[in-house]
Amino acid sequence: AQSVTQPDIHITVSEGASLELRCNYSYGATPYLFWYVQSPGQGLQLLLKYFSGDTLVQGIKGFEAEFKRSQSSFNLRKPSVHWSDAAEYFCAVQIDSNYQLIWGAGTKLIIKP
Amino acid sequence: ETGVTQSPTHLIKTRGQQVTLRCSSQSGHNTVSWYQQALGQGPQFIFQYYREEENGRGNFPPRFSGLQFPNYSSELNVNALELDDSALYLCASSGSGGLTDTQYFGPGTRLTVL
Numbered sequence: 001a002q003s004v005t006q007p008d009i010h011i012t013v014s015e016g017a018s019l020e021l022r023c024n025y026s027y028g029a030t031p032y033l034f035w036y037v038q039s040p041g042q043g044l045q046l047l048l049k050y051f052s053g054d055t056l057v058q059g060i061k062g063f064e065a066e067f068k069r070s071q072s073s074f075n076l077r078k079p080s081v082h083w084s085d086a087a088e089y090f091c092a093v094q095i096d097s098n099y100q101l102i103w104g105a106g107t108k109l110i111i112k113p
Numbered sequence: 114e115t116g117v118t119q120s121p122t123h124l125i126k127t128r129g130q131q132v133t134l135r136c137s138s139q140s141g142h143n144t145v146s147w148y149q150q151a152l153g154q155g156p157q158f159i160f161q162y163y164r165e166e167e168n169g170r171g172n173f174p175p176r177f178s179g180l181q182f183p184n185y186s187s188e189l190n191v192n193a194l195e196l197d198d199s200a201l202y203l204c205a206s207s208g209s210g211g212l213t214d215t216q217y218f219g220p221g222t223r224l225t226v227l
Binding site for chain 1: 116117146148153154155156157158161169171203205215216217218219220221
């Protein structure tokens with residue numbers, strides 16, 4: 001069965017430090033890949049998506065993600081985090097049946113001042 | 114352009130009751146998907162509606178049902194509520210429900226079942 005794993009439940013980084021959030025998926029073919037961010041009381045906001053082509057994808061708010069087929073990974077990165085980046089981050093894949101998104105459990109990002 | 118809106122924001126029900134949640138899709142979108150997000154977990158796909166027809170369903174029992182109206186707004190109905198139905202219910206709209214369409218999410222409805 002298809003699945004998405006985000007190995008880190010929480011990550012704490014200092015403001016200004018770099019960030020990498022991990023995402024691994026299990027799926028026979030290349031899925032469509034997404035990263036969303038969820039802030040308290042707000043809906044899920046799309047950061048970036050990968051469908052095909054260049055495996056390094058640029059998103060909003062200075063985020064980028066790299067698709068690595070050999071590792072079935074789609075890790076999210078940011079070179080320098082800001083306090084406003086504190087939120088929960090979800091990786092999701094979309095497969096070619098039912099058009100549903102399959103989600104990871106999320107990684108909560110905590111920013112140290 | 115208005116975004117996706119959901120009502121109500123919060124709801125408290127007791128076990129066995131029925132509940133209806135509402136979603137207004139983003140302007141120009143004809144597809145609505147519903148997700149259940151339990152505390153500390155990622156969303157789980159319930160079903161999707163495209164042009165008033167159910168277009169896909171996740172692993173949820175039939176007591177979870179939905180409707181989409183001609184203006185593409187949508188309702189999620191849950192009958193015979195169980196304690197485990199307590200969750201954040203998210204609605205997302207997209208242009209056509211296709212694989213390359215981005216889903217835009219509303220803020221959710223927090224349902225508590227006592």
